[in-house]
Amino acid sequence: MSTPAPHAAPLVLVTGASGYIGGRLVPALLDAGFRVRAMARHADRLQDRPWRDRVEVVEADVQDPASLEAALDGVDVAYYLIHAMGGGRSFADRDRQGARSFADASARAGVGRIVYLGGIHPEGEELSAHMASRKEVGDILLAGTVPAVVLRAAVILGSGSASFEIMRHLAERLPVMIAPQWLRNRIQPIAVRDVLHYLVGAALLDGAPKRTFDVGGPDVLTFAELLQAYARAAGLPQRRILTVPVLTPRLASHWIGLVTPVPTGIARPLVESLIHESVAAETDLRALIPAPEGGLTSVDRAIELALARVRELDVATAWHSATPAGAPSSPLPEDPEWSGGIVRGDERQRPVDASPEALWAVLEGIGGRRGWYSWRLGWISRGLMDRLVGGPGLRRGRRHPDKLAVGDALDWWRVERLERGRLLRLRAEMRVPGQAWLELGVQEADDGGSILHQRAIYHPHGLLGDLYWWAVWPFHGIVFGGMQRNIARAAEAAPPDSRRAVNTDTDTDTEETA
Structure with missing residues (x-):
């Protein structure tokens, strides 16, 4: 690991700094006393962030290994918060290539630890393509020479998160809904503030743990019960939910794409994650990282906080904060560097x-x-x-x-x-x-x-x-x-x-x- 200057705070790299979690993790790390380097594929996407003047911004892309050298130089802890959310067959290849490039570049740079946020999934069951890709990314990072801490979370509750927006719009727009039977599977939601607490704490863990940790909130319930919890917080009557066994994830994601602001391409991997129960299999991290002041946030409290932010129009980052791969990187068609085609x-x-x-x-x-x-x-x-x-x-x-x-x-x-x-x-x-x-x-x-x-x-x-x-x-x-x-x-x-x-x-x- 690169040796920081005497008495200098550790330097951390946050990839995906323009995204939902990355954009909130940066100020949390600054408040914890870290020096932060924020990485994005397009550095100008960070120019209006409130913390911009307090961090170093670097432009790099995990799909371009050469660009990672400067990003990782002198870094003590690197956060890997990049997911390919597109459809088709290429997203798993992009995830795989990006994780390998980042692990190799981190090793060459002497990074001391990689922290990755993935998803809780059951062991021994066939996973959806997106969930399998998330697991593979974690496995690639754990197999590298740099010690990696892989945190796995289920549904994340926070203003602007895709999960919260799906839940909010379903509950508010559909007093009666026909839902897939797997909406009765158990999940263990966690508030975004608690996810950030564990992510910051992962940088401070003693030794060099090289393993996965499940992180979840204090409540275990079904997604159907989560919808009812939102209805209570929003002052709505109890929702009537009729479950049927015929709604596939594909059909359900198309329905969500029509009813909520979350497009089908983003909704589908989230829906597919609900096919399996998402409950923490262990709580080992709680012994290593003390709980936040006041304890972990309950589902009801997490919804209240998120709903208050939405109603006050005070949402720091949202599920659409990160730009899709390949856009908006292209120049205007009339720019000098552009050639060919009709405008x-x-x-x-x-x-x-x-x-x-x-x-x-x-x-x-x-x-x-x-x-x-x-x-x-x-x-x-x-x-x-x-x-x-x-x-x-x-x-x-x-x-x-x-x-x-x-x-x-x-x-x-x-x-x-x-x-x-x-x-x-x-x-x-x-x-x-x-x-x-x-x-x-x-x-x-x-x-x-x-x-x-x-x-x-x-x-x-x-x-x-x-x-x-x-x-x-x-x-x-x-x-x-x-x-x-x-x-x-x-x-x-x-x-x-x-x-x-x-x-x-x-x-x-x-x-x-x-």
């Missing part, structure tokens, strides 16, 4: 009788509950179509009602570039035969007002992509023209005292993690 576009500008600050406030607040200032029925219909084919649709909403950050999911878009007060660039993550962007910009006008710049860019893939563009082209005047007019009107109608100044501050960390 379609729709560009408009409009003078606005409002200050640049007032106009920017409208742009940064777009989407989510405020909508897109244009042909509401058309946006809703397109969102429903996207959900039917497994896309995110419009249900991801916003992380914060007023503020955006690079990497944020915004309905079916992803914030790719943000120059606060000047430019917002969004990349489409809806299912389209090509790549699409939407740019919204603000320019100060000579008369003290402002100019709204709006540009839609589309790079079609093949003939189908071109046909798609021309099929929707007749609606551009309604969609993009209406959007521009209504954004301008919203900025002009805002009373002077309600036009908030351009916000250059970032969110601050809060005491409770929910």
Whole structure:
């Protein structure tokens, strides 16, 4: 292991720092006194995180072994928090290759310990493809020369987690539901704050343990009972749940994709994990890492904390915090480094009788509950179509009602570039035969007002992509023209005292993690 400077705090590397757990682990490690290096495939995705100025950021990819050398240099403890959540056959290969590359690079760098977060699974049973891949990653890390601590958790309860969002939307939208019989299997949920407690504690374990530890909360119940617990916390009547033996994970994940904001591709591995009972087989870690102050968080308390954060619109990270593999890494089609292909576009500008600050406030607040200032029925219909084919649709909403950050999911878009007060660039993550962007910009006008710049860019893939563009082209005047007019009107109608100044501050960390 690399020797730190005298009296220097240990240096830890957090991979997947733009993801749900990684984004919350970084401030927890800082509060515990560690020096932190945050790793992401695209470093700019971390530029608006509240802890950005307190950490070292490194850009690296476990699928590119050469990029790991600088990331792991001088690291004492490395957290491996990377999972391939895509479909098809390639995700297991990516998981396998990434784990091997990271284990080998950690050994060459002299890392003292690797900490990995996987999932609880029963021994001796055939696992789903995703669960088997998670297990294989843990086995690869344990087989390496660097001592590895593998923590295995079941359902993680916290604001913004995929599990919590599935539970929340099912309970709130379906007073009566037909569910698969395996919804009666036992699970041992754990609050995200307790997961973070054990992850931080794993870096401080004495010696060099090289094994797995199961981590779970104090309550064991079924997912059906978990839905009832949410209903109680939310003040809803008891849900009626009818279980039938015919709903396969594939059908159930499609149903979840329609009813909740979590797309089918993300829902399916979570649903498949419920086929098996997920209960801790041992509690050895509790003897090595003292329980958090006040003890482990009960299911009821975990739901209350998470629900409060959701209602206050104060969600630190969400299941969609991490960007999908391969996006949004590609440059705009018009960038100098791009070559080949056809680029379609729709560009408009409009003078606005409002200050640049007032106009920017409208742009940064777009989407989510405020909508897109244009042909509401058309946006809703397109969102429903996207959900039917497994896309995110419009249900991801916003992380914060007023503020955006690079990497944020915004309905079916992803914030790719943000120059606060000047430019917002969004990349489409809806299912389209090509790549699409939407740019919204603000320019100060000579008369003290402002100019709204709006540009839609589309790079079609093949003939189908071109046909798609021309099929929707007749609606551009309604969609993009209406959007521009209504954004301008919203900025002009805002009373002077309600036009908030351009916000250059970032969110601050809060005491409770929910």
